[in-house]
Amino acid sequence: MDKKQSEALPPEVSLPRLLRLRQVLQDRGLDGAFISQPENRRYLSGFTGSSGWLVILEKEAWLITDFRYWEQARQEAPHFELVRLVDRMDQLMTKLAERLGERRIGFESTHITVDEHQRWMAGDGPVTWVPEKNLVEPLRAVKDEGEIERIRRAAALTDEALAYGLSQVHPGMTEEDLAWVMERYMREHGAEGVAFEFIIAGGPKGALPHAHPGPDPLPTGQPIVIDMGACVDGYRSDMTRTVCLGEPEDPDTFWTVYNTVLSAQEAAIAQIRPGMSGSEADALARDVIARAGYGDAFGHSLGHGVGLAIHEAPRLGRLSEDRLEPGMVITVEPGIYLPEWGGVRIEDLAVVREDGLEILSHASKDPILSGDW
Ligand code: ZN
Ligand code: ZN
Numbered sequence: 001m002d003k004k005q006s007e008a009l010p011p012e013v014s015l016p017r018l019l020r021l022r023q024v025l026q027d028r029g030l031d032g033a034f035i036s037q038p039e040n041r042r043y044l045s046g047f048t049g050s051s052g053w054l055v056i057l058e059k060e061a062w063l064i065t066d067f068r069y070w071e072q073a074r075q076e077a078p079h080f081e082l083v084r085l086v087d088r089m090d091q092l093m094t095k096l097a098e099r100l101g102e103r104r105i106g107f108e109s110t111h112i113t114v115d116e117h118q119r120w121m122a123g124d125g126p127v128t129w130v131p132e133k134n135l136v137e138p139l140r141a142v143k144d145e146g147e148i149e150r151i152r153r154a155a156a157l158t159d160e161a162l163a164y165g166l167s168q169v170h171p172g173m174t175e176e177d178l179a180w181v182m183e184r185y186m187r188e189h190g191a192e193g194v195a196f197e198f199i200i201a202g203g204p205k206g207a208l209p210h211a212h213p214g215p216d217p218l219p220t221g222q223p224i225v226i227d228m229g230a231c232v233d234g235y236r237s238d239m240t241r242t243v244c245l246g247e248p249e250d251p252d253t254f255w256t257v258y259n260t261v262l263s264a265q266e267a268a269i270a271q272i273r274p275g276m277s278g279s280e281a282d283a284l285a286r287d288v289i290a291r292a293g294y295g296d297a298f299g300h301s302l303g304h305g306v307g308l309a310i311h312e313a314p315r316l317g318r319l320s321e322d323r324l325e326p327g328m329v330i331t332v333e334p335g336i337y338l339p340e341w342g343g344v345r346i347e348d349l350a351v352v353r354e355d356g357l358e359i360l361s362h363a364s365k366d367p368i369l370s371g372d373w
Helices: 011-027 038-045 067-076 089-100 114-121 137-141 145-167 175-188 203-207 251-271 278-291
Strands: 032-035 053-057 061-065 081-084 104-108 128-132 199-202 223-228 230-232 239-245 303-305 312-316 329-332 335-338 342-345 348-353 356-359
Touching (some): 011 032, 011 038, 038 053, 038 061, 038 137, 053 089, 067 081, 089 114, 145 175, 145 329, 175 199, 199 203, 203 335, 203 342, 223 251, 251 278, 251 356, 278 312
Parallel strands (some): 061 081
Antiparallel strands (some): 053 061, 199 223, 223 239, 303 312, 335 342
């Protein structure tokens, strides 16, 4: 059971989500959906337990879970009919197949394992199971104001945790120490956890965009990439800052790279609008970096959606055809990575609004931390 007091997802939030899913089902010629992906399950039902399945039909919505979660499921997902799982999952699938009758039910093909699939499909019954992708994910991409509020709180806590962490940096402090100081701050100030394992990468390690904090002391005079986020009421935040303890050893490269990344980010933030594709948004930053001669050193996408999951729709990348819409929450995170030197990435979290981006990350972008290093 989650430690937190269980809270129901109000009907004015849950029912429109079910309605939108039913429209998707109708468009795809399906009579129902079998939802197993955890964030999709939570989004539709409000159920936060770690084990359970949803069946959404034209007029019914079932939540299947085992005895550990019955009370929690009843409280959190009051408009779902609770189906108590007492048998093994494959036995349940046989019973479900009978109860569903001659319906075509979409299941989340990117989520279940080959093994589960074989065992389920072995069950007899008139139901037809149809593999489907992106049944719920596109619905999750556009957030309501309640979701944005949770993300805003997670982002504010991330700003605060970074400021606190940087105020505690002292000579010899390791990447791991700094990660823990910031994680503890988040947990002590209302986060249920971190949004993902932080990335803290000093010096040449920063050239690996996903390096994890290690026992190395934070270097002085070199870029340190800090990528972090909090989880508040299930919703995540994501922010990166690059800092330098004292003046950079190699000021020419440092400032050229830092200012190029910052200009690329500012260009994207100023120009992203709803209606653009993910690739058009990506190009706004990528062109700035390419013009400065670092095109090959920006090897990842400009950004991604954030919500119940740290990476979700839409994608902002060279090949993305996703269309930006008001209410989407995205990151804008250009970077330049030079092997043996290090990396600079600057990432803000933002809401797509009718007239452009509303930025949720407010931590300083002045990279130099003065002190006695
Ligand atoms: Zn990040
Ligand atoms: Zn990110």
